[in-house]
Amino acid sequence: MATFNRFEELPVWQEAIKLADEVYNLTEGPDWKGSYSLRDQLERAALSVSNNIAEGFERGTTSELLVFLYIARGSAGEVRSMLCFLEHRSSFANFKPQISNLKSTAESCSRQLRAWADHLQNTEIKGQRHLNEKSRKQYQIQKDAAVFKKKLRESLPEGHPLKRGSE
Template sequence: MATIHRFEDLEIWQLAFHQTKDFDLLVETTPLAKDYELRNQMNASSGSVMDCIAEGFERSGNSEFKNMLVIAKGSNGEFRSQLYRCLNRKHIIQENFNELYLKNDMLGRKIMTFIQYLQKTEYKGQRYKKEESSNQPQTSNLKPQTK
C-alpha cells in the first residue's frame, strides 16, 4: 500500500465526503429540509463519518486510527438507518434510497477492509517512528582513554 500523507488522499475519506455532498443535495431537493430533527441527525452522522476518519488519521498512531475508524463505521451505519426513516416519511423515493444505500454500504465495507488492513500491519504509525528507532541497541567503538 502506498504511503498516505494526508487524510484527504484516503479513498474512504473521499467517499465519506461525497456522502455528505449527496446528503446536502438531498436536503436542497426534498421535503427533508423541513424535517429539522431528522435532517440534523443525518447531518451529524454523515459528517461524523468523514470527521472520525480525519481525526483518526491525524492522531498518527494505528491504534487510535483503528478506534476512530470503528466509530466512523458506526456513524455510517447510523446514517444508513436514517435513510430508512427518510424513505418511511416519504422524504425520498425508492430510487434515491437505493442509490444512497448502495454508496453507504460500499463505504462501510471499505472502512472495515481498511480496519482489517491496519490490524495486520506491523507499522504502528508516524507517532511511534522515533520511538521505534530509538529502541535499537546503540553500539560504539570507543577506545579506552589512556594517560
Template sequence: MAKIDSFEDLNVWKEAVRIAVEIYRIADIAPLKNDYKSRDQLIGAAISISNNIAEGFEYNNNKVFVKFLHYSKGSAGEVRSQLAVLVKAGRVNQEEYLKLKSELIVLSSQIKSFINYLVSLEKNQTLKHEPYSH
C-alpha cells in the same frame, strides 16, 4: 500501500465526503428540507463519517486510528438507518435511498478492509520487535 501524508489522500475519506455532499443535496429538497430535526441528524451522521476518519488519522497512532475508523463505520450504519426511516416516512425518495444505501454499504466494506489492513500491519510490526525465543 503507498505512504499517506494526509487524511485527504485516503480514498475512504474522499468517498465519505462525496456521500456527505450527496446527503446535503437530498436534505435541501422538500419535504426533508422542512423537517429540521431529521435533516440535522442525517447531515450530522453523514459528516461524522469523514470527520472520524480525519480525526483518527491526525492522532498519528494506528491503534487510535482504527478506533476512529470503527466510529466512522458506525456512522455509516447510522446514516443508512436514518435513511431507511426517512424513506418509509416519505421524507426521502426510494430511488435516492437505494442508491445511497448501496454506496454506504460499499463504503462500510472499504472502511472494514482498511481497518483489517491496519490491524495486520500493527501485528506484523509487533512481531518484528519481539525478541527471538526458544
C-alpha cells in the same frame, strides 16, 4: 499497498465526503419532508464519517486511528439506518432512487473502513508518532527482504519446494 500522506488522498475519505455532500443535497432540497431533528441527525451522522476518518488519520498512532475508523463506520451505519427509515415513509416515496444511491455510498464507506481496520489490526506498525529513523530503516529492510524473497521464489524452477512459499 499505497501510502497516503494526507487524509484528503484516502479513497474512503473521498467516498465519505461524497456521502455527506449527497445527504446535504437531499436535506437542503425544496422537497425535503422530514423534521428538523431528522435532518440535523442525518447531516451530522453523514459528516461524522469523513470527520472521524480525518481525525483518526491525524492522531498519529495506529491504535487511535482504529478507534476513529470504527466510530466512522458506526456513523455510516447510522446514516444507513436513517435512510432505511426514510424509505418506509410515504412522504419520501419520490426520493427512492436517491435514498438507494445514498445507502450504496454509505455501504461502500463501511466496507472500505472495515477492510482498512482489518489490515491495521494485522500490522506491526504502531503509527507515524512511533516512527523514528531506526524503526523506519527496520521496516524498510523487512519490506525489501520480502520483495527479494518473492523474486527469488519466482526464479526457482517449477516443482522446487521453495517455489510454493514454504521456508
